Amino acid sequence: MDIVKKIGFVLLGLFIVLNWGLLMAGIMRKIIARVSMRRGIKIFQPYINLIKNYSIRSQLTHGIMFYLGPVFRLSGGVGIFLFMPMIYGSDIWNNFSFTGDLILIAYFMFFGMLGMALGAGEGGHPYSAIGISRGLAQFTAIELPLTLAILSIAIQYQSLSITEIVAAQQGSILNWTLFTNPLATGAAMISFLGAMGHSPFNVVMAPQENPVGPPTEYHGTFLGVLQTNRAILHVVEAVLYMNLFFGGANNWIELIVKTFFIYFWSVFVGMVFPRFRVDQSIPWLLKLPVLIGVAAIIVFIV
Amino acid sequence: MVSPISSIAVLLGSAFLVGLFKKTSYSFAQMLSLLAIAFPLFVSAQWLIHFIGTSDGAVMLYTAGAKPPFSVSLQIGMAEAFLTLAVNLLGLLSIIYLMKPFKELGVKALALLLILVMGLNVIILSRDIFNIFVFLEIASIALVGLILLGKRKHTYSAGFKYLIAVAIISSFLLVGIAFVYYFGSTLNIDDFVAQNLIVTKGLSTALFLLFIAVLLELKPFPANGWALDLYEAAHPGVGALISGGTATASLYVLYKILPMGADYWSDVLIWVGLISFLGSNILGISQKNANRLLGYSSIGQIGLLVAVIGFSDQLGSHFEAIFFSLFISHFLAKVGLFWLSGWVGKTELTAWSILRTKPWLLLVFGIFLFTLIGFPPFPSFFGKWQLIVDLASEHGFNWIVIILAGSLFEGIYLFRWLGYAIKGEKSTENKPLLDWQTALPIGLFALLIIGAGYVSNQWMPNGQSINLIPVFFILALFVLDFLPAWIKNTISIAGLVVYGYLLYPELSDDTLRLVFAVIFLGGGILTLIAGYSVKGKRAGFFPFALMMFAGLIGLVEADNLLQFFFAWELMTLGSYVLIIRGKRSMLHAYNYMLFSLGGAYLIFMGMAMATAGQSGISLEILRTTAFPGWTYALMAIGFLTKTAALGFHIWLPGAHAEAESDVSPMVSGILLKGGVFGLIVLFLAMGGEQAQANPLVYVLGWLGAITALIGNLIAVFQEDAKKLLAYSSIGNLGYVLFALAFMSNIGWMTAITYSLNHFLFKTLLFLAIGGVVLRVKTHNMHEMGGLIKQMPLSFIAVLIGIITLAGIPPLSGYAGKWLFYNAVIAQGWYFQGAIVFFAGTIAFLYCFKLIYAVFLGQPKDKFRQVKEAPVWYIIPQIILIIGIMVFSARPDLILKPVGELLSGSAYFPTDPLNWESVTASTNLGYWSGYKIMLVIGVMFMVLLGWLLLMSRKAQKIKQFDIVYAGETPFTPGTTHFSHNMFAPLYRAIGFLTLPMITQSWNRVNSTVHDFADSARKIYSGNGQSYLVQILAYVVIVYLILF
């Protein structure tokens, strides 16, 4: 395929994802507000925020890494998008994923996190560092169930290629990993809660300590970049779970519907459960979800 | 040729003559004594040269115009010539060394020494047991007189104890001789042996008395308190005479009379000798007095030599070479140490730090200690090697265990001592003068050791297979040590480059070895470049650095077990000295050495078991070993101590963290791969199928996984930047171990990728952090902060380093992770795999801490003027970054040939990685470093461009322009959040990092020390108890025997 055409479709996909991400964020916040008996923001408020931030003229920076942080962050988000096959069976929408490598995506997530952490770090704000340290600590615990789940489905499908994993789930809804491997799905979905940064795992996002979300130190274009990334990343992560556990998507509609529900799962749990402290969340994550993950593997060994 | 009898006559005559001189003509007497003792030295040398040059047998010397057995006869052969040469040399140098004390005591004392030397000569030469008895008495009595030299406290009581002990021993000896004569009708050893008597009850008891008395002369543990007291009380110069002189003669007597006894006497000697060796070395552990410690060590070493004599039948044609190398090591090193002790003057071990005022003495001290322990290139290394290999071929594994355990215990106290000397608190007193009388003998003996090392090497079977060129190069560096550092550095680098160039053709086919050769030599060159930043002479650094690299590269080159072990020990020796050079690294280097020593002995034991029943010592024989379980387990554990697997890791953090800035990358980035390479060699030798079937690898896998987790977790909680990196090394080596344990093609690919990566990023990180530490003069990360502005290049290096470490695409660390997943799933080790991945995410935490706490956050006031790291630190970092980039983009350049090698060979033919130009694939997936690099690189550039476009007018603001909850922070110190950064994590899973292993090792340590401390209470100081011990020894041995 012509590389220009490819890049064109990639950019188009990116645009779709960005929009769906912004929209979904608005919808979710609306839902949250309604559930808590508030009126809430406008659905399109994320768009407004984004445009507003990009148009602010003053740009303050603490140094080179502060500057590069958002670039890393956005690279992380876009990179995952690039390496992710979006629509099953479509050459056009599988981006640069070739056949979609699960490990690559799993580890590339760190790229953005690292950039963000470094950028916030150079800001010199101690709370940023506190937030990062908590976030990272909790992240280690979040990763473990996910790792077990990934191992479990890798055993199940004897593949680490996302495309192949999706292919294996085609045909019937019962072929979804959700049904063929509910334990792995369970572990992964708990881990997803943490990845999305909602309650009960969102202490790292506490108002003053928000390095993973758009932080207070950043503003203007920087913040705009971060918000862009956030929108993209949430969708792409949901797509990842969709591909792994919920049969993938054969078209954009299916993708939007599935990602909505996947994302909604985290919002739903966040509404229901209160927040953990980090030193509570880590042991919790290392107990039940890990046990589920272990069980998911044992099922396949035995 | 001059008859040795004339040396006896000359010595005796001059002794009688010297006694006549008056005080006023003392110097003349002294001159005469020197000449008198030089004469026999010349005679012995002449005979030795004669025997070496020709293949003549021993020559019999008759006295009194009658043939034996009717008259006393002497015999001089190669052994006698050599031993008398040693004794005479010792005598000559003793006169020089003891010149002052001799002068104080007068001419009579000179006569005593002459007579002592004469006596020793006769003991060695004589073939008549009664004659030997008489001259043994002479030697003992002369010693009793000589201990009056340089009078110290309690000399008299020590002398008395010695006298009564000798008296009771000689009583047994005389009774023994009497009955030997009664039953054997002869006093001549050869005649007795020739008669081939039937051993009756009476004769065997007579022989028992004879043997036990000679053994008791050698001060066997535990009937040796009298000797220890004498060592403590006597002038060290006299201690040297006892340890080197009388012991030598008595040992030879034992050897001479051995054919007289029944077969079981060999076994008795072995038992007695080894019990002495082990017991004495254990009890030495708690000893604080240098002279007494030397006594313990002497007794131990002599015990080993006694055992070697007992083994003489089993050792066959190797006996002479083995005995020579072990004997000469003991002789030269122990005597040298005694002499050094005399110069130090104080008896406490801690006082030996005074040696630092004379660096060459420190070097000599090191040579002596390493010789005692048996490190290459010193003679005892070869002796111990061959001894143990030969014992193994007779399946004498129990003996080997005892010998190695004894050596380990010896190492415990000798290296503690060395530590005191190199790093102990400097004593405030004036340094003693070093006159030529002291310097000459000590220096000469040190040189002789090196010569003896060469002889042992050439003499020993297979010894010639060792490539001595690096050793000579290192020796040359020692000679050139007076040059400024940069010249030596250039020479060293040139040496490594040339060596690499010469080696390349040999290795170009064997990619696996080539990878490690690149790590060892290339790493050596890179880290040495950093050394250019050191001004001055940097005395004693380069020889040892090169020694370490020579050892490492020697591992790669090794074709046989001896070469491998030689290289292994050379590496250990070099790295130990490098590590102990750090400011506070006394204890850490000590721990390192003990673990290395223990590990080395396990490897040694494994190798020995492999050689049992097989011919040759090539590495191939590991596969066909008769004891696969033991061989592999022992060797694997040995290598694990070097890779610092959990349980054997406690030496690493301190050793790596406290080392000098440019040494840390050497020992962490490069040295650890030595252990990895060892494991690879072992597994390769085991062969694929055997290895896979071995339960060992399963254990190794778990061990690797847990090591990775715990190592990384502890690293997270470090505040010391270098310690953090050090623990991270433990974790990373855990990955490597885990991957190696897969015993599959892809697993090994993973391990090699990891090894290479770890070399690249850990060297890079240690260099970068080392550069920072060099500037800010602290290891504590929370004292740093905001250094990115001052040290941007170091920051970039660390950034690249941690991205690689954490395995984040696109850099090469990801390659390892990807391979890992594939290997884990293919192997089915899911849980271990999960632990390792968990460890990987934890690694991310300390990566962040490292870069954030040092370079980001709030810059401190005191570091505002800090400059970028020295350019010599930056250059290797740039090279390493380039290396990482190249490896990340084109991993196929290295991994493809390695993979082909692995699948092409017999080891791991199944499930290789498939390569399609730059893309690798397995059944599970595929990976293309090149494409990932390309995609991410382009994307990153685009986004960066975009942001630059959007915010090109970004405005730099001040440090404290931050939103801070309504307050304005005013000190950077309180605003830099970096101490105890991961407190919540610690509260959650910190219990895993409790130093349980350290505590249990400490408990082992204190148990051993307590035991040694209470066990040595048997030496109550009461002369009578010593006699009782001697008596009990005799009776108990008798009862055991009969």
Next chain:
Amino acid sequence: MINFNSLNIETVSMGIGVILFVLGVWGIVSQKNIIKIIISFTIVDTSIHLILVSIGYIRGKSAPIIDAAINKENAANEVVDPLPQALVLTAIVIGLGITALMLSYALRMYKENKSLDINKFKALKW
């Protein structure tokens, strides 16, 4: 155990030697006084000499000196073994030397510590 009839001069002296040896050693290990220990050593010495001479004795033969009584040619059948006697001569002198040395050291020790109790000289130990 010992048949009286088989008793002859050399076995008896040998027996005395052995008993004295054991007694001497008993003295050495049981007495606290240094002088007593040295005395015990001389007893041990004497006992060894006795043993040696007994070994050299040949039943019914005379001293190994060729004089009027002993024919030079037939000496081999007339005399006892000269060798052990020669050894004893040497041993006696050595014994004297050692005894003298022990006594000198004892005297020195006494002057240092004002005691002859061997238990008092335990400064060097362990």
Next chain:
Amino acid sequence: MIRNSFLILLLAGLGWILFQEFDSFKGSDQLNPVAEYYATQGPQEVGAANLVTSVVVTYRGLDTLGEVTILFLTAAIVGLLFKRESNSETEDIYGTSEILLTAGKILVPMLILVGVYIFINGHLTPGGGFQGGAVLASAFVLAALTFSGTTVKHRVLEIVESFSGISFVLLGILGVVLAGGFLDNKIFSLGTFGHLFSAGAIPIIYSLVGLKVGSELSNIVLVMKSSEKGGDHD
């Protein structure tokens, strides 16, 4: 008590070891080959009537050399031990009684004569260098006891000691040069068997041994005697 019973056990063990020897000792009825050689060949080879002397001085001459060396050593060491006080003069605690003085005057020369006789005739009659030397030494001791003022000078003794020692060694070397080996007595003609001047070098060697032993023993005793002033104040 535990210690004592332990010691008794040990001694029982020692006794048991020695009893093994005693038990297997049956005496001898005839000379063993070595002794037979001494008895038959000794007189011809060495020329000494006293076979013990021929063994001591010739066949086992090296032992004898060692033996005198031991005495030399002992004298030297005792000298070193009491070096600091050797100058201090002794007050004689026994006093010199008239009887002792008279007896000394008679006995000392007689003892010296006897001693000399013993070692000169060592190759013919019982006795020899050691015995003669011991007698000489007793003469000196007696002299020292009796004539407290006129003690024999150490220096003289030392010179005699060294001279005889060196001569002994030189004679030994002459044996290598002129005869069959070190300490071979055949450097001089063996002479007539049984005469005073026979047996080659034996009378000379034994005289030297006698002088040496005598001077050494006297030295030891005299040093012991004269060393005074308790305590070693350094």
Next chain:
Amino acid sequence: MIYLILLLVFGLIMIIMAFTAIHHKNLQVAVIASGIISLLASVVYVFLAAPDVAITEASIGSALTVVIFFYVLNKIRRSNDQE
């Protein structure tokens, strides 16, 4: 036979003397006892056809040794008196 009986008697005396030498409180007595052992031994040597040894033992073992002992004992006594 007479030798044998004499020898047994001597032996007995020697053993008794040995006990005396070892256990007697007075050092002088002990020394003399040991001298007596030596002296008796020299007689035994005569029985055993060893006149050379007998002379030596008598002159050195029982005479000189005892003299040296006495000198030393004397020294010890005197340095005690000086205190």
